[in-house]
Amino acid sequence: MSEADRIFDELGNTLSRWGLSEIPFTESATFLRQSQLRDVFTGRTQELRDVLALFQGRDRKRIFVYGWAGIGKSAFILEILGVLQRKAKDTLATYISLPPETDLATASLIALAREMEDDEWAQHQLNLMGLRPRKRVVQKKGRGKAGISSFGIEAEQETVPVSALQVPTLSFEDLLERALEKYSRVVIAIDDLDKQDPARVRELLRNAQGMLKGGAWFMLTGHPSGLTRDILTRDLGLFDLSIELKPLDQPTTYRMLVNYLNSARPKNARRDPDDPAAVRPFTPEAAQVLCQRSDGVPRLLNRLGSYVLLKAAHLHADLITLDVLEQGLIYAEQQLRGQAGLAPEDYYVLDLVLERGTLSDATVTLVDLERLKAQEFSEILPILEKLVQFDLLRRLPSERAAEFQPTPLLMPKPSRKQTDNPD
Ligand SMILES: Nc1ncnc2c1ncn2[C@@H]1O[C@H](COP(=O)(O)OP(=O)(O)OP(=O)(O)O)[C@@H](O)[C@H]1O
Ligand SMILES: [Mg+2]
Numbered sequence: 001m002s003e004a005d006r007i008f009d010e011l012g013n014t015l016s017r018w019g020l021s022e023i024p025f026t027e028s029a030t031f032l033r034q035s036q037l038r039d040v041f042t043g044r045t046q047e048l049r050d051v052l053a054l055f056q057g058r059d060r061k062r063i064f065v066y067g068w069a070g071i072g073k074s075a076f077i078l079e080i081l082g083v084l085q086r087k088a089k090d091t092l093a094t095y096i097s098l099p100p101e102t103d104l105a106t107a108s109l110i111a112l113a114r115e116m117e118d119d120e121w122a123q124h125q126l127n128l129m130g131l132r133p134r135k136r137v138v139q140k141k142g143r144g145k146a147g148i149s150s151f152g153i154e155a156e157q158e159t160v161p162v163s164a165l166q167v168p169t170l171s172f173e174d175l176l177e178r179a180l181e182k183y184s185r186v187v188i189a190i191d192d193l194d195k196q197d198p199a200r201v202r203e204l205l206r207n208a209q210g211m212l213k214g215g216a217w218f219m220l221t222g223h224p225s226g227l228t229r230d231i232l233t234r235d236l237g238l239f240d241l242s243i244e245l246k247p248l249d250q251p252t253t254y255r256m257l258v259n260y261l262n263s264a265r266p267k268n269a270r271r272d273p274d275d276p277a278a279v280r281p282f283t284p285e286a287a288q289v290l291c292q293r294s295d296g297v298p299r300l301l302n303r304l305g306s307y308v309l310l311k312a313a314h315l316h317a318d319l320i321t322l323d324v325l326e327q328g329l330i331y332a333e334q335q336l337r338g339q340a341g342l343a344p345e346d347y348y349v350l351d352l353v354l355e356r357g358t359l360s361d362a363t364v365t366l367v368d369l370e371r372l373k374a375q376e377f378s379e380i381l382p383i384l385e386k387l388v389q390f391d392l393l394r395r396l397p398s399e400r401a402a403e404f405q406p407t408p409l410l411m412p413k414p415s416r417k418q419t420d421n422p423d
Contacts, residue, residue: 029075042256067245070299104208105168247296307332360403
């Protein structure tokens with residue numbers, strides 16, 4: 001057996017000693033299968049109520065879901081779409097993460113066409129854009145040798161050069177009309193508006209007003225930057241309901257941890273959240289500390305959880321006690337700081353925020369900027385945003401200018417704490 005085989009088996013054995021089939025944590029909700037999301041999705045009861053109530057009515061609605069990175073926007077809309085797919089048979093629920101350089105009509109068209117597998121025209125539209133049709137219109141049949149067509153394989157691998165749609169809004173409306181012949185409701189969820197430049201998103205929304213107010217339901221997501229304030233105030237009327245996802249409270253976070261762990265246990269071994277063994281291999285105390293550390297942000301719980309389990313496996317720990325947890329948290333910090341894709345200038349900025357505790361246009365000094373070879377705070381904003389995406393910083397939910405703080409995954413610098421508090 002090779003060393004790699006041995007390590008692989010050892011990890012598997014440790015997990016099965018803990019009663020888990022795999023490490024259940026993930027960074028993004030889009031990595032989860034629908035059944036997995038259903039197992040782990042926790043809380044958000046009022047928000048679900050608010051949105052699902054709208055689906056009892058006939059009028060189509062536009063819903064905006066917003067919240068900070070990793071708070072659970074994708075999970076929330078995917079959970080809603082899952083319920084609709086399971087329970088509302090007359091509804092066609094579609095999802096797309098907004099691709100770069102794409103307008104909202106084209107994105108909507110792609111989302112819809114992908115779900116209309118049996119509609120040749122829809123599949124043709126995808127093909128026109130250079131996207132792979134969901135289902136081959138013609139099934140491979142017969143035993144023809146390569147290149148020699150037998151029954152009906154002519155159309156199979158035909159590809160057409162990528163071309164942008166001439167009038168995406170009209171193409172979308174045509175397709176929507178076709179969809180509405182079969183379904184009484186079509187829902188288009190467009191995720192990740194915030195992953196693009198705010199000015200561009202504003203323009204996208206402006207250009208899409210007509211479509212958004214047309215015959216489909218829309219669910220859009222973004223984060224509460226200047227963009228959201230604009231949408232909520234200036235562009236009021238564009239959305240019927242705006243929902244802010246806030247950090248989860250401690251008991252809900254704990255229940256979420258139980259749900260994740262249960263999702264990797266055999267069905268008959270799943271435990272009730274009140275059972276202290278529900279958080280195994282964590283001890284209840286360690287589980288509580290882990291939840292506090294995650295600060296109610298689901299992605300932080302997922303990232304920390306997975307690093308801590310890996311470290312505990314490495315230590316051959318049967319139980320994750322407070323002591324093992326501490327080592328896991330140190331390991332998590334090392335891993336987070338060592339993520340691929342971070343450049344030296346990112347670390348300069350990160351270290352500055354760690355030194356300061358909070359950094360904003362108001363608190364940055366000329367000396368700081370000089371150190372970072374920048375003239376204005378706005379020049380380091382892209383780096384700060386990048387560090388947010390890497391879960392190293394978070395943007396404070398302030399109405400004022402952008403303010404950044406280290407995430408609770410990073411330990412406060414001990415030396416600084418000591419000097420800050422001489423007593
Ligand atoms: N209510 C929830 N219950 C259980 N898990 C959740 C919940 N909300 C989010 N998660 C999990 O937390 C992680 C981050 O969630 P998600 O991907 O939805 O965040 P996001 O707000 O869309 O982040 P981003 O801003 O990067 O798009 C995922 O693994 C997701 O499954
Ligand atoms: Mg998301």
